[in-house]
Amino acid sequence: MTQKIVVDFGLCEANGVCMGILPEVFDLDDQDYLHVLQDEVTPEIEQQVKEAVRQCPRQAISIREE
Amino acid sequence: MTAAKVVFDPFSEEFFNSPYDIYRRLREEAPVYYNEEYDFYALSRHEDVAAAYKDFETYSSAYGLDLATVRSDEPIPAKMIIIMDPPEHRQMRSLVNKVFTPRAIEALRPMVTATIDRFLSEVNPDQFDVVEDFAALFPVEVITQMLGVPEEYRQKVRQWVDISLHREPGQIDMSEEGMQAVGEQMGLYYQLIQERRANPQDDMFSRLIAAEVTREDGQKQKLDDFEIAGFATLLGGAGAETVTKLVGNAAVTFARFPDQWQKILDDRSKIPAAVEELLRYEAPNQYNVRRSMRDVELHGVTIPAGKPVFLLTGSANRDPEAFTDADKFDIERDRTEAQNLGFGYGVHSCLGAALARMESAIALGRLLDFMPRYEVIWEGCKRVAAQNVAGWTNVPVRVLR
Numbered sequence: 001m002t003q004k005i006v007v008d009f010g011l012c013e014a015n016g017v018c019m020g021i022l023p024e025v026f027d028l029d030d031q032d033y034l035h036v037l038q039d040e041v042t043p044e045i046e047q048q049v050k051e052a053v054r055q056c057p058r059q060a061i062s063i064r065e066e
Numbered sequence: 067m068t069a070a071k072v073v074f075d076p077f078s079e080e081f082f083n084s085p086y087d088i089y090r091r092l093r094e095e096a097p098v099y100y101n102e103e104y105d106f107y108a109l110s111r112h113e114d115v116a117a118a119y120k121d122f123e124t125y126s127s128a129y130g131l132d133l134a135t136v137r138s139d140e141p142i143p144a145k146m147i148i149i150m151d152p153p154e155h156r157q158m159r160s161l162v163n164k165v166f167t168p169r170a171i172e173a174l175r176p177m178v179t180a181t182i183d184r185f186l187s188e189v190n191p192d193q194f195d196v197v198e199d200f201a202a203l204f205p206v207e208v209i210t211q212m213l214g215v216p217e218e219y220r221q222k223v224r225q226w227v228d229i230s231l232h233r234e235p236g237q238i239d240m241s242e243e244g245m246q247a248v249g250e251q252m253g254l255y256y257q258l259i260q261e262r263r264a265n266p267q268d269d270m271f272s273r274l275i276a277a278e279v280t281r282e283d284g285q286k287q288k289l290d291d292f293e294i295a296g297f298a299t300l301l302g303g304a305g306a307e308t309v310t311k312l313v314g315n316a317a318v319t320f321a322r323f324p325d326q327w328q329k330i331l332d333d334r335s336k337i338p339a340a341v342e343e344l345l346r347y348e349a350p351n352q353y354n355v356r357r358s359m360r361d362v363e364l365h366g367v368t369i370p371a372g373k374p375v376f377l378l379t380g381s382a383n384r385d386p387e388a389f390t391d392a393d394k395f396d397i398e399r400d401r402t403e404a405q406n407l408g409f410g411y412g413v414h415s416c417l418g419a420a421l422a423r424m425e426s427a428i429a430l431g432r433l434l435d436f437m438p439r440y441e442v443i444w445e446g447c448k449r450v451a452a453q454n455v456a457g458w459t460n461v462p463v464r465v466l467r
Contacts, residue, residue: 010156010160011156011413013163013166013167013417014167014168014169015167015168015419015420016168028169030169032164032167032169032170051402054405055402055405057405057409057410057411057415057416057419058412058413058415059120059411059412059413059415
């Protein structure tokens with residue numbers, strides 16, 4: 001079973017909080033569109049992804065078990 | 067039993083003047099507080115308030131945002147995103163949210179800076195009122211400019227907003243005068259919408275006129291005048307009130323904690339962190355009211371369906387379970403300890419947060435230049451008595467040389 005990062009783009013308003021926490025994974029382009037560069041939650045980034053989930057003011061990020 | 071039961075009366079002088087002692091007792095003694103007089107509930111712990119903001123299905127916004135509207139128990143006829151639930155909320159908010167992203171707001175920096183400078187250049191350093199002569203004037207100018215309100219009406223919008231939000235102790239519903247102010251404001255917006263329909267400009271009125279939404283029946287449709295005026299009323303109001311309060315609170319709070327003022331004087335890069343701490347320590351918006359959509363069991367209390375529930379962000383942000391030394395004003399605190407709820411959280415989190423942050427940071431920077439040393443004339447300070455906004459109507463100061 002793997003864990004995947006899921007972003008609700010209807011909720012995302014490009015605040016960039018996630019990018020501040022984990023720029024290797026969350027990348028906001030200059031059109032305010034968020035790109036998830038790696039959607040698998042590996043043990044190395046798990047804590048930071050959870051932090052991004054919690055700190056997103058829009059609650060637009062979640063982790064899905066697959 | 068020794069101590070009297072804690073009472074939270076959101077319309078009392080006691081609450082307007084000093085909510086934090088009441089909040090502490092609520093968190094400790096009555097985390098699911100019930101007010102018998104007005105028949106509402108209140109959540110005050112950080113964990114509970116944050117969870118409730120996330121759970122929009124249980125805590126609906128569609129019945130209003132204050133006690134008066136929510137307890138009437140009818141969905142509000144007005145069309146404003148702050149009083150909508152998903153999925154309608156999602157669609158309507160998406161019509162305006164691109165304008166408010168941090169990147170889009172950054173492009174407004176020159177306009178915001180010029181507006182702030184214009185008002186600050188007119189004050190008298192020997193004595194001026196940080197709120198009345200400065201902080202009350204510039205935010206409304208910025209947001210109404212974004213909307214497309216002509217210059218001669220911009221300060222009028224602020225006066226209408228003030229009148230409609232004002233509450234005397236014990237007053238729950240909007241006054242006659244408040245209704246009239248809302249009416250006059252709507253009248254102006256209707257007139258501007260007609261003008262922009264005929265002659266579009268580069269402003270939010272024109273954007274909203276051009277926008278299309280998919281209605282419940284699947285039909286694509288333009289917004290009507292009522293919906294556009296609703297947006298303008300909401301954005302104008304939110305943009306006019308809140309930064310005013312934050313900057314007024316800043317002048318008072320930094321006078322009380324001069325060591326913190328010295329820190330931003332010494333290092334301007336700490337200004338954004340100072341804005342965040344002001345939002346935590348004394349947020350302009352102290353609460354929002356939701357309606358429970360089902361029975362909720364929490365801490366041994368049942369909140370029945372259909373009740374107004376106060377989500378006390380002002381209390382959550384002072385919860386010692388969430389923040390170390392929560393009652394201490396510390397601009398260098400660890401901000402990752404817990405979510406700062408000053409801008410709310412989840413689907414309704416503040417649309418204008420990036421604008422508010424930028425306006426506040428620029429204003430603080432300019433005040434640091436203008437009054438590196440100042441004193442507050444305490445006897446002239448007066449607190450706001452209003453619905454859910456906390457702060458000062460008057461903060462007279464003297465610049466020390």
